[in-house]
Amino acid sequence: xxxxxxxxLGLSAELTAFSRFDLLGTGLxxxxxxxxxxxxxxxxxxxxxxxxxALPPPEDGTRAQALRATILGSELLGxxxxxxxxxxxxxxxxxxxxxxxxxxxxxxxxxxxxxSPDAYIEGLLWKAxxxxxxxxxxxxxxxxxxxPKIPTFPGSPTSKPDAVSVHPQNAGIMS
Amino acid sequence: xxxPSESALRADPQAVAGSSDYxxxxxxxxxxxxxIAKQAAEAGKRVLVLEAGTGVNRSLVGYDDLLTxxxxxxxxxxQSPFPVNANAAMPRSPxxxxxxxxxxxxxxxxxxxxxxxxxxxxxxxxGGTTMHWEAKTPRMLRSDFKSRTNFGQGLDWPLSFEEIEExxxxxxxxxxVSADVEDQSYLGQTFPDxxxxxxxxxxxxxLDQQVNNGIDGTSVDLYGQIYPLKVRPYPQARNGIPxxxxxxxxxxxxxxxxxxxxxxxxxxxxxxxxxxxxCPVQARYHSGKTLAKAFRIRGKSGQxxxxxxxxxxxxxxxxxxxxxxxxxxxxxxxxDSASPAHETITVKGKVFVLAAGAIETARLMLSSGLRSTSGxxxxxxxxxxxxxxxxLMPQICGTMRGTSSTGGIVDLRDGPFREKxxxxxxxxxxxxxxxxxxxxxxxxxxxxxxxxxxxADLRRGLIDRISRQLxxxxxxxxxxxxxxxxxxxxxxxxxxxxxxxxxxxTVPEYTMRGAAYARQFSRTVFARLGAQDHTSYxxxxxxxxxxxxxxxxxxxxxxxAGTHIMGTTKTNSVVDRNQRSWDHxxxxxxxxxxxxxxxxxxxxxxxxxxxFRSGRDxxxxxx
Ligand SMILES: Cc1cc2nc3c(=O)[nH]c(=O)nc-3n(C[C@H](O)[C@H](O)[C@H](O)COP(=O)(O)OP(=O)(O)OC[C@H]3O[C@@H](n4cnc5c(N)ncnc54)[C@H](O)[C@@H]3O)c2cc1C
Ligand code: SF4
Numbered sequence: 001x002x003x004x005x006x007x008x009l010g011l012s013a014e015l016t017a018f019s020r021f022d023l024l025g026t027g028l029x030x031x032x033x034x035x036x037x038x039x040x041x042x043x044x045x046x047x048x049x050x051x052x053x054a055l056p057p058p059e060d061g062t063r064a065q066a067l068r069a070t071i072l073g074s075e076l077l078g079x080x081x082x083x084x085x086x087x088x089x090x091x092x093x094x095x096x097x098x099x100x101x102x103x104x105x106x107x108x109x110x111x112x113x114x115x116s117p118d119a120y121i122e123g124l125l126w127k128a129x130x131x132x133x134x135x136x137x138x139x140x141x142x143x144x145x146x147x148p149k150i151p152t153f154p155g156s157p158t159s160k161p162d163a164v165s166v167h168p169q170n171a172g173i174m175s
Numbered sequence: 176x177x178x179p180s181e182s183a184l185r186a187d188p189q190a191v192a193g194s195s196d197y198x199x200x201x202x203x204x205x206x207x208x209x210x211i212a213k214q215a216a217e218a219g220k221r222v223l224v225l226e227a228g229t230g231v232n233r234s235l236v237g238y239d240d241l242l243t244x245x246x247x248x249x250x251x252x253x254q255s256p257f258p259v260n261a262n263a264a265m266p267r268s269p270x271x272x273x274x275x276x277x278x279x280x281x282x283x284x285x286x287x288x289x290x291x292x293x294x295x296x297x298x299x300x301x302g303g304t305t306m307h308w309e310a311k312t313p314r315m316l317r318s319d320f321k322s323r324t325n326f327g328q329g330l331d332w333p334l335s336f337e338e339i340e341e342x343x344x345x346x347x348x349x350x351x352v353s354a355d356v357e358d359q360s361y362l363g364q365t366f367p368d369x370x371x372x373x374x375x376x377x378x379x380x381x382l383d384q385q386v387n388n389g390i391d392g393t394s395v396d397l398y399g400q401i402y403p404l405k406v407r408p409y410p411q412a413r414n415g416i417p418x419x420x421x422x423x424x425x426x427x428x429x430x431x432x433x434x435x436x437x438x439x440x441x442x443x444x445x446x447x448x449x450x451x452x453x454c455p456v457q458a459r460y461h462s463g464k465t466l467a468k469a470f471r472i473r474g475k476s477g478q479x480x481x482x483x484x485x486x487x488x489x490x491x492x493x494x495x496x497x498x499x500x501x502x503x504x505x506x507x508x509x510x511d512s513a514s515p516a517h518e519t520i521t522v523k524g525k526v527f528v529l530a531a532g533a534i535e536t537a538r539l540m541l542s543s544g545l546r547s548t549s550g551x552x553x554x555x556x557x558x559x560x561x562x563x564x565x566x567l568m569p570q571i572c573g574t575m576r577g578t579s580s581t582g583g584i585v586d587l588r589d590g591p592f593r594e595k596x597x598x599x600x601x602x603x604x605x606x607x608x609x610x611x612x613x614x615x616x617x618x619x620x621x622x623x624x625x626x627x628x629x630x631a632d633l634r635r636g637l638i639d640r641i642s643r644q645l646x647x648x649x650x651x652x653x654x655x656x657x658x659x660x661x662x663x664x665x666x667x668x669x670x671x672x673x674x675x676x677x678x679x680x681t682v683p684e685y686t687m688r689g690a691a692y693a694r695q696f697s698r699t700v701f702a703r704l705g706a707q708d709h710t711s712y713x714x715x716x717x718x719x720x721x722x723x724x725x726x727x728x729x730x731x732x733x734x735x736a737g738t739h740i741m742g743t744t745k746t747n748s749v750v751d752r753n754q755r756s757w758d759h760x761x762x763x764x765x766x767x768x769x770x771x772x773x774x775x776x777x778x779x780x781x782x783x784x785x786x787f788r789s790g791r792d793x794x795x796x797x798x
Binding site: 014015016017018072081082085086089090092094114116117120125126128129130131140141142143144145146147148150153154155156157 | 445624638
């Protein structure tokens with residue numbers, strides 16, 4: 001895997017709180033890097049990756065602050081990073097804000113679009129909330145009667161939904 | 176595969192035009208047309224079905240294409256799987272805007288003449304609106320058939336519940352309804368001792384159960400009458416577990432899904448939460464399932480008795496001035512949905528059935544100059560009014576899982592209060608605030624762009640914001656009012672030159688009184704649940720209606736009815752109790768348009784039941 005893809009995965013993992021393993025599992029990592037290249041151009045993409053690589057190491061207590069200052073809070077890179085978060089979570093590239101375009105110039109491919117049908121299906125949002133994309137990856141008959149299985153992650157809330165309480169009248173159907 | 180593979184089902188327009196031996200010509204391949212086509216073919220009749228939309232989704236590949244269109248659409252509007260087709264246009268909600276007093280907006284397919292702007296919709300494609308519907312299938316209550324007698328409101332039906340009951344059972348069989356009699360025996364609904372629904376009820380969602388935990392055993396007091404609350408499951412037209420006791424122990428065989436890569440449990444509903452606008456595994460009923468059976472029925476010489484001509488827009492009903500009988504339909508047949516080029520053919524038959532949906536059937540009649548003796552064609556337009564209420568539950572409820580809606584609060588569907596205000600049924604939406612706010616996408620945008628969340632904070636924020644969502648969609652009764660209507664005007668036409676429907680509508684005060692109470696009711700429910708109310712209605716909302724100092728955003732219900740109302744005489748109605756036109760003896764206007772009232776039942780099961788009745792009457796007429 002190229003350094004570029006490595007850096008992209010590292011950045012994406014940090015922005016989304018999904019592991020590199022999860023991100024690779026979508027099969028879309030290179031596609032999304034390509035989307036950045038196509039929409040905002042290789043130069044800005046490389047600046048974003050470089051800013052990520054330049055962050056203090058994870059052990060360093062200032063890393064989060066630095067990420068806010070140099071990436072999310074960057075006038076140039078902030079909106080691009082936010083568009084990347086939204087892309088991973090929904091499979092949709094959301095057009096950059098008007099102010100960004102005014103300042104840095106319009107990009108011809110910058111419109112709101114779904115990257116591909118599978119991008120919609122692989123949106124991390126569904127996984128994050130223990131659901132499934134509307135219209136695909138069906139979880140199976142009757143699964144909705146049980147509490148959601150919300151995956152845990154570093155920093156996830158400790159509280160779990162209440163124990164299963166299948167409505168008595170439906171209890172029979174579930175077995 | 177759902178359809179016989181040799182089905183070159185697309186009839187040839189020239190052959191159709193040259194043919195004079197159709198027993199029945201049906202306009203529309205929705206559930207209304209499909210039921211009548213199948214019944215007629217079973218009796219050996221030759222049937223032609225004209226469909227304005229394209230028929231590409233007849234095949235598996237075509238159906239899957241609709242899914243791909245849906246996945247790829249950046250804004251998942253209420254018609255997103257269905258490609259734009261100017262030759263058979265359909266209403267699309269995001270195009271609407273609020274009207275100024277006296278203003279008419281003709282920029283959308285339905286010309287909105289106000290004052291209320293409706294986002295109601297229907298789908299013009301093979302299979303009609305059942306390709307799109309949510310598929311809840313409650314029956315109307317006994318009292319709904321007599322609202323004038325019981326409550327001094329609306330109209331009585333020329334049919335009683337008892338007269339339609341058996342046809343309800345036929346409709347439940349045809350559609351394949353999943354429900355349990357125990358759950359549906361409320362507010363005086365009764366079933367024969369040995370009756371069971373074809374399939375067992377779908378389990379209530381975890382969200383439903385959480386709501387029920389908070390309200391079960393509580394009640395509300397309305398005009399001195401006590402109404403106990405609980406969450407009850409809805410009957411559903413989607414495949415559940417077949418009930419072995421069905422049909423005297425013979426059981427029920429569901430019509431399976433046709434999608435090759437997702438069929439696991441014989442097309443059983445898998446909880447995709449995509450029932451609207453399109454079920455990926457066809458666990459949800461659509462009228463293609465009924466038509467597939469009809470297409471397989473062969474005549475003596477081996478040919479299919481039912482022919483389908485898609486891309487064929489019925490444009491005029493031609494009447495013999497002496498007998499009043501329909502002699503033919505003028506039909507515009509186009510080749511390409513991107514081009515208005517078409518040829519006009521004339522189609523003949525013995526009986527004509529207009530099953531184009533309540534708005535399009537009225538539009539077709541009116542643009543043919545046929546207002547009927549009563550002058551009621553297009554009038555009495557009804558549609559359920561929805562009032563949305565949304566809140567965050569105190570605990571994680573796993574919202575965004577299951578069918579669109581599995582349960583609801585339905586105990587205020589009936590009661591003496593109906594003398595004063597509309598009854599209602601409430602759906603609990605398993606897809607959260609989606610209908611009201613565009614969730615979950617809108618939540619993602621807000622958390623990332625406005626709240627500056629990323630990483631673990633974002634993931635926690637999404638769980639907290641989405642998995643606790645509760646939407647109570649209150650579906651309110653709307654009564655017939657003659658001034659609520661569809662009209663046509665030659666200045667507003669579509670790509671083929673057909674006149675477009677013009678909608679004039681005022682939400683009746685009876686309904687608004689019910690809406691005001693429903694808002695209070697929802698607040699009471701939220702208080703009992705400890706849920707944070709996030710509901711707000713913007714005065715700029717296209718459906719904003721002010722009532723007694725408060726404002727409410729009213730949404731259309733897609734339950735269109737009343738436009739060719741059924742009654743007892745040719746002066747008080749357009750069709751008789753068999754949906755036959757009083758004025759034209761070989762013409763049937765079928766579907767929701769015939770319903771004199773709609774109570775608080777989503778209309779389709781009832782209109783399907785009525786079509787079984789009409790089918791029998793048509794066969795009698797042909798003999
Ligand atoms: C989002 C949504 C959710 C819904 N949910 C529910 C629900 O949960 N429960 C329920 O009971 N109901 C529901 N409905 C309503 C339900 O879908 C309709 O009541 C039902 O499908 C109407 O069937 P129909 O056959 O009478 O009309 P349609 O299905 O509208 O069929 C009419 C057919 O005629 C064709 N046509 C129209 N004009 C012409 C013409 N000039 N020439 C030739 N063909 C023509 C159309 O293309 C269409 O195929 C919902 C509707 C929508 C949109
Ligand atoms: S929940 Fe899914 S599988 Fe079930 S009917 Fe809806 S879309 Fe189809």
